[in-house]
Amino acid sequence: MIALPPPKAEILAQRDAILAALRAMLPEDAVIGEPVRLKPYETDGLSAYRQVPLAVVLPRTTAEVADVLRYCNRMGIRVVPRGAGTSLSGGALPLADAVVIGLMRMNRILEVDYENRLAVVEAGVTNIGITQAVAGDGFFYAPDPSSQLACMIGGNVMMNSGGAHCLKYGVTANNLLGLTFVTIEGEVVRIGGEHLDGGGYDWLGLITGSEGQLGMVTEVTVRILRGPEGARAMLAAFDSIQVAGEAVDAIIGAGVIPVALEFMDRPCIHACEAFAHAGYPLDAEAMLIIEVEGSVAEQDALLGKIRDICARFAPLSMKVAQTPEESAAIWKGRKGAFGAVGRISPDYLCMDGTIPTGELPRVLRRIGEMSAECGLQVANVFHAGDGNLHPLIMFDANDPSSFARAEKFGADILRLCVEVGGCLTGEHGVGVEKRDLMGVQFSEAELDQQRAIKSAFDPGWLLNGAKVFPLVAGAHG
Amino acid sequence: MLTPDTESALAALVAAADAPFAIEGQGTKRAMLRPVQAAATISTRNLTGITLHRPTELIISARAGTPVAEVEAMLATKGQMLIAEPPSYAGIFGAGNATIGGAVAAGISGPRRITGGAMRDHVMGVRFVNGAGEVMHSGGRVLKNVTGLDLCKLLTGSHGTLGIITEVTLKVLPRPEATATLAVNAADFATGQRVLSAGLGAPYGVSGAAIVGHRALLRIEDFAESVAYRIAKLRQDLAEHGASEIIEGEASRALWRDVAEATPLDLAPDDAVWRVSVKPSEGPRLAAALRTAFDAKLMLDWGGGLVWVAGPATEAAHRAVMAAAEDGAFLLFRAPDALRAAVPVIKPDAPALATIARRVKAALDPRGLFNPGRMQAGF
Ligand SMILES: Cc1cc2nc3c(=O)[nH]c(=O)nc-3n(C[C@H](O)[C@H](O)[C@H](O)COP(=O)(O)OP(=O)(O)OC[C@H]3O[C@@H](n4cnc5c(N)ncnc54)[C@H](O)[C@@H]3O)c2cc1C
Numbered sequence: 014m015i016a017l018p019p020p021k022a023e024i025l026a027q028r029d030a031i032l033a034a035l036r037a038m039l040p041e042d043a044v045i046g047e048p049v050r051l052k053p054y055e056t057d058g059l060s061a062y063r064q065v066p067l068a069v070v071l072p073r074t075t076a077e078v079a080d081v082l083r084y085c086n087r088m089g090i091r092v093v094p095r096g097a098g099t100s101l102s103g104g105a106l107p108l109a110d111a112v113v114i115g116l117m118r119m120n121r122i123l124e125v126d127y128e129n130r131l132a133v134v135e136a137g138v139t140n141i142g143i144t145q146a147v148a149g150d151g152f153f154y155a156p157d158p159s160s161q162l163a164c165m166i167g168g169n170v171m172m173n174s175g176g177a178h179c180l181k182y183g184v185t186a187n188n189l190l191g192l193t194f195v196t197i198e199g200e201v202v203r204i205g206g207e208h209l210d211g212g213g214y215d216w217l218g219l220i221t222g223s224e225g226q227l228g229m230v231t232e233v234t235v236r237i238l239r240g241p242e243g244a245r246a247m248l249a250a251f252d253s254i255q256v257a258g259e260a261v262d263a264i265i266g267a268g269v270i271p272v273a274l275e276f277m278d279r280p281c282i283h284a285c286e287a288f289a290h291a292g293y294p295l296d297a298e299a300m301l302i303i304e305v306e307g308s309v310a311e312q313d314a315l316l317g318k319i320r321d322i323c324a325r326f327a328p329l330s331m332k333v334a335q336t337p338e339e340s341a342a343i344w345k346g347r348k349g350a351f352g353a354v355g356r357i358s359p360d361y362l363c364m365d366g367t368i369p370t371g372e373l374p375r376v377l378r379r380i381g382e383m384s385a386e387c388g389l390q391v392a393n394v395f396h397a398g399d400g401n402l403h404p405l406i407m408f409d410a411n412d413p414s415s416f417a418r419a420e421k422f423g424a425d426i427l428r429l430c431v432e433v434g435g436c437l438t439g440e441h442g443v444g445v446e447k448r449d450l451m452g453v454q455f456s457e458a459e460l461d462q463q464r465a466i467k468s469a470f471d472p473g474w475l476l477n478g479a480k481v482f483p484l485v486a487g488a489h490g
Numbered sequence: 491m492l493t494p495d496t497e498s499a500l501a502a503l504v505a506a507a508d509a510p511f512a513i514e515g516q517g518t519k520r521a522m523l524r525p526v527q528a529a530a531t532i533s534t535r536n537l538t539g540i541t542l543h544r545p546t547e548l549i550i551s552a553r554a555g556t557p558v559a560e561v562e563a564m565l566a567t568k569g570q571m572l573i574a575e576p577p578s579y580a581g582i583f584g585a586g587n588a589t590i591g592g593a594v595a596a597g598i599s600g601p602r603r604i605t606g607g608a609m610r611d612h613v614m615g616v617r618f619v620n621g622a623g624e625v626m627h628s629g630g631r632v633l634k635n636v637t638g639l640d641l642c643k644l645l646t647g648s649h650g651t652l653g654i655i656t657e658v659t660l661k662v663l664p665r666p667e668a669t670a671t672l673a674v675n676a677a678d679f680a681t682g683q684r685v686l687s688a689g690l691g692a693p694y695g696v697s698g699a700a701i702v703g704h705r706a707l708l709r710i711e712d713f714a715e716s717v718a719y720r721i722a723k724l725r726q727d728l729a730e731h732g733a734s735e736i737i738e739g740e741a742s743r744a745l746w747r748d749v750a751e752a753t754p755l756d757l758a759p760d761d762a763v764w765r766v767s768v769k770p771s772e773g774p775r776l777a778a779a780l781r782t783a784f785d786a787k788l789m790l791d792w793g794g795g796l797v798w799v800a801g802p803a804t805e806a807a808h809r810a811v812m813a814a815a816e817d818g819a820f821l822l823f824r825a826p827d828a829l830r831a832a833v834p835v836i837k838p839d840a841p842a843l844a845t846i847a848r849r850v851k852a853a854l855d856p857r858g859l860f861n862p863g864r865m866q867a868g869f
Pocket residue numbers: 057058093094095096097098099100101103104105116136157158159160163164165166167168169170171172173174175176177224225228229230231351352440441477
């Protein structure tokens with residue numbers, strides 16, 4: 014288990030006074046202090062870690078967020094920002110002496126502007142909510158994390174979330190124009206705007222992906238895009254991971270960049286097929302989901318090119334979706350992959366390293382060996398175009414030794430990712446989960462450099478403590 | 491001029507320094523922003539060489555002093571390109587052998603920015619020397635990486651004021667097989683801007699949207715059959731906006747090179763140049779205001795949201811640009827030393843952010859060694 018810093022006794026001792034002060038500055042229904050009502054906030058998508066916070070506040074306006082931050086800063090109270098709480102790295106895990114600031118009530122779409130292809134939304138709007146608001150007019154918001162029904166744009170910004178289609182459309186950072194940002198001092202600052210890069214430091218880029226370490230986001234100006242004329246997915250099945258990896262290289266090497274290029278190994282194919290009945294090939298060791306866009310003729314031409322390339326690698330089978338329903342079924346399996354694995358093993362850890370794609374066969378072989386060594390099953394699903402791996406490690410939460418082995422197995426996979434030239438996290442963030450592995454990827458001087466930048470925004474280290482940076486004396490308040 | 495030829499020599503130089511430096515690659519953008527107040531110059535021009543190119547991983551790494559042209563030539567051997575199509579601005583600052591580190595430090599992006607992303611979107615990794623003389627890295631050599639604070643984005647476009655970039659890793663893409671441009675006649679900027687918005691709002695993947703003279707230009711790049719199909723569809727969809735022409739192949743490429751380099755501004759030697767970034771629908775208003783204010787020469791890119799402005803190098807003209815930018819952002823791109831030393835050359839940060847900016851600068855360059863005064867007086 015990863016350690017949380019000891020709570021500040023003087024803050025815990027003032028609990029009643031703090032709740033009273035929060036109630037004085039916010040509407041009655043926006044402050045939660047009763048233990049039973051705090052319980053739902055004790056964890057996020059990394060449910061092995063739980064901690065009930067001191068209090069939860071649910072503000073409805075930027076001004077309320079600023080008031081709470083200003084007060085917490087003055088009192089030296091830690092805060093934990095929260096969106097939907099779907100973080101898989103424990104990014105939204107509370108601390109015992111912290112006030113959780115949940116933005117789920119800031120869920121209004123403030124402006125949609127097709128001429129300038131942008132939307133201004135509050136941080137608590139769900140990812141899918143943005144696309145739903147503009148889909149009727151043929152537009153969409155591109156980054157599409159599998160959690161998109163639940164996760165919120167503020168959380169997406171802070172995690173710089175990706176999705177299955179980011180090979181073509183980029184991740185959250187590539188689809189933003191501006192933010193309303195509130196500093197720990199309670200100052201409301203406009204970052205960026207409704208225009209593209211203006212010169213000056215790229216605060217938008219620094220804040221995106223900062224995991225709640227630098228301040229809070231209350232409004233987001235996102236770019237919206239006109240959807241393509243159409244899209245279609247295909248499956249290609251191979252009898253070895255190695256060969257599937259070579260096919261991926263050959264596709265990209267031929268200058269074809271599909272909108273999505275996803276990879277699953279045998280255990281994952283089986284779990285997903287049992288759940289989605291998408292017609293996945295159960296005889297395969299590895300399967301690719303490849304999606305292309307354009308008019309029907311363009312789709313045919315591109316899928317033809319891709320089929321020709323795959324054919325050179327002796328595929329077991331290839332299947333091109335003939336209807337939108339068939340494409341949807343193919344995606345249902347992929348987007349439900351985590352849930353599908355959850356059906357065969359009640360508990361699993363979802364890892365998130367990135368590797369250079371050329372290292373895929375070696376890394377998956379090594380993961381297989383490690384799985385045998387520690388006696389835990391693993392299913393691999395993988396954004397093949399960009400090297401972002403999601404090994405799902407299955408364990409039994411009722412058996413503490415099983416959880417300890419799973420955590421160690423996960424850490425070993427991430428170390429391997431860094432060793433072959435990749436990184437600890439491609440899209441889920443460091444959070445609490447990978448905090449103590451940061452030294453694998455960064456030198457102590459580099460971590461100090463990042464800490465100094467955090468201190469520039471949050472001199473008292475009150476924002477989202479115990480996350481991202483390894484605990485050291487003096488830091489984390 | 492100090493021209494260390496290894497990263498560690500550069501780091502040692504900085505560690506031992508006791509006075510500020512101007513930082514440059516080949517110095518081709520020396521005349522951009524404010525004149526630097528430093529007696530000595532450090533150049534990265536001797537830190538050269540492509541260190542990694544993995545075509546199937548869409549990645550290239552090069553030391554900071556490597557010429558952009560050399561990186562592009564290497565990519566071309568594998569049918570690839572830099573996505574941000576960084577212009578040389580030779581017509582604005584004079585010809586030179588711009589370095590890749592300089593292009594990243596200056597955050598330079600061409601017309602593809604509107605849908606393909608800016609330079610900052612494609613910087614996957616940087617190595618740099620901070621003001622304490624320590625070698626740092628951020629990001630890496632993979633396409634997806636959210637580990638720790640994203641200093642790649644902070645360093646990109648920081649104009650050498652936060653660290654000396656020694657090596658960059660960029661995402662690259664296949665060079666499109668074909669390209670074509672739809673040129674729609676447009677009586678004025680307002681009409682042209684509506685054409686661009688209509689084109690960008692159509693489902694054909696437009697990758698360039700500019701107004702030059704009385705023509706709104708929309709670019710499509712893809713496989714040949716796709717380009718042929720999409721440009722015809724686009725023309726059909728936009729028919730109501732005015733007469734149009736399709737420009738193909740090399741003629742289309744030349745057109746966009748000109749847009750990237752802002753050649754149509756037709757600069758006089760003593761013209762000042764500004765770049766103003768606004769929401770695209772605001773471009774025509776801004777253009778009209780500056781035409782009234784000082785008969786500005788104008789060109790619109792990025793769907794109408796990037797307004798290139800040329801005019802007299804006076805404080806009055808600069809004030810007019812700042813005022814007209816409103817919620818957008820301005821940048822004094824070229825001007826004589828006297829003017830660029832006297833005025834804010836970049837839109838100043840709001841006060842709360844300015845305080846943070848000073849602390850961030852101190853975190854990276856505590857002794858204020860790097861490019862003092864380049865982006866802001868006394869900074
Ligand atoms: C089944 C499942 C599938 C997933 N699939 C993907 C995927 O495909 N791609 C992907 O990238 N991720 C995925 N995730 C991870 C997760 O959904 C994302 O990280 C998401 O962006 C988190 O959003 P959230 O609203 O739940 O934020 P939370 O989990 O509530 O918070 C995330 C982090 O941001 C901070 N934060 C939240 N809101 C704010 C704010 N307004 N201001 C400041 N800080 C804030 C929190 O403190 C925390 O550190 C998945 C998760 C699950 C459970």
